[in-house]
Amino acid sequence: MSNAATAAMPPAPTLPDWVRPAIEKFKRLELEYMASLPLPLKTLLGDGDPASFDSDKHHMRLYGSLAFVLLGVKPCALLAHGVSLPYTQGLVEAALLPVARDFDLQGHGFLVEKIQHRLLTDNPVHPGFQGAWVVANTRHSGYDLARRTFLTPAPGDAWATGAPAPPYNPRKPKPAPAAFRAAATIVTEAQIGAALGYPLPGGDATVRYIDNTESKELNTCCVPVFEAFCPGGMGDIMPVLQHFTCYERAWAALGRDLTLDSEGHPVLKMGMQVMQAELRGQGGGGAGGERGAPSRRGTARGGRR
Known part of the structure; x- marks a missing residue:
């Protein structure tokens, strides 16, 4: 981060x-869990190639999602993986539950709960989130929406008595049977985005926040800690930048540098380039480092953040 940008930011919260x-322990346990995975699971998560999992694993880490919840800026974190429920459950047992116990997350106002019911989205080929886990800040203004979205089954949800979800093949996704969806809880993807604290839920553009400090320490291309879908219009840029600034300030409280990857949002990328050029012309330096730099996107990626 440039000196000018650092000076312009308000002090990081105490x-x-x-x-x-708690965040550091989850980070360590998550990496240890990833390193301990058996070869068949690495092969599955790496889309048939365990080496792909090893090279791309930092793209699917979830410590950032949990961290933003514990830092108070994100209403909830969703620990999920569309390809492997056993991977998610193993991560929860190896990292999340020990942290929740050792740091008394419940006593500090955080809910840690498994999604038991048939939670599907309005995307008919999405596998849904049954079996995923939620960490929610009960003191956050978005908590009620998070609880309604992820932890409240519809009256007709047959999760307790119905058949399990059909197998999901990410290479050939297909809709669940109509009878299964009829006895499930269905929420819109826009509502899911809002519950997860996206800046502007819905849309075809994507923004990612990168832990620049972690990326440099591990000498890897990038370590995403937040990813969101959002609209891609010119009028949608300011809410995204305001959201990023809030998260950047929270990340700074950890003594770490957060950068904005705008590769998936061409209009935002262009706007940021214009703003940076104007700042350089005024002698103001960069605005928080090189944001929007190209980054290799991994295939071994988890669910929503």
Whole structure:
């Protein structure tokens, strides 16, 4: 981050003394869990190539999603993986539950709960989130929406008595049987985005926030810690930048640098390039480092963040 950008940011908030150690412990346990995966699971997550999983694993890490919840800016985190429920459950048992226990997340106002019911989206080929886990900040203004979205089954949901979800093949996704969907809870993808704290839920553009500090420490292309779909119009840029600034400030409280990857949002990328050129012309330096730099996108990626 440039000196000019650092000076322009308000001071990072003071954290409770348990937050940073909790995040660091989850980070460590998540990486240890990934390293311990058996070869068949790495092969599955790497789309048939375990080496692909090893090279792209930093794209599917979820420590950032949990961190933003514990930092107070994100209403909830969703721990999910569309390809492998056993992977998610293993991560929860290896990393999330030990952190929740050791740092008394419940006592600090955080809910940790498994999605038991048949939670599907309005995308008919999406596998849904049954078996995923939610970490929610009960003091956040978005908590009620998060609970309604992820943890409240519809009256006709047959999760307790119905047949399990049909197998999901990511290479050939197909809709679940009509009878299964009729006895499920269906929420829109826009509502899911809102519950997860996206800046502008819905849309075809994508923005990612990158832990630039972690990327440099691990000498890897990038470590995404937040990813969101959003509209891609010119009038949608300012809410995204305001959202990023809020998350950037929270990340700075950890002593870490957050950058904005706008490769998936061409209009935002163009607008940021114009703003940076204007700042350079005024002698103001860059605006928070090189944001929107190209980054290789991995295939071994988890669910929503």
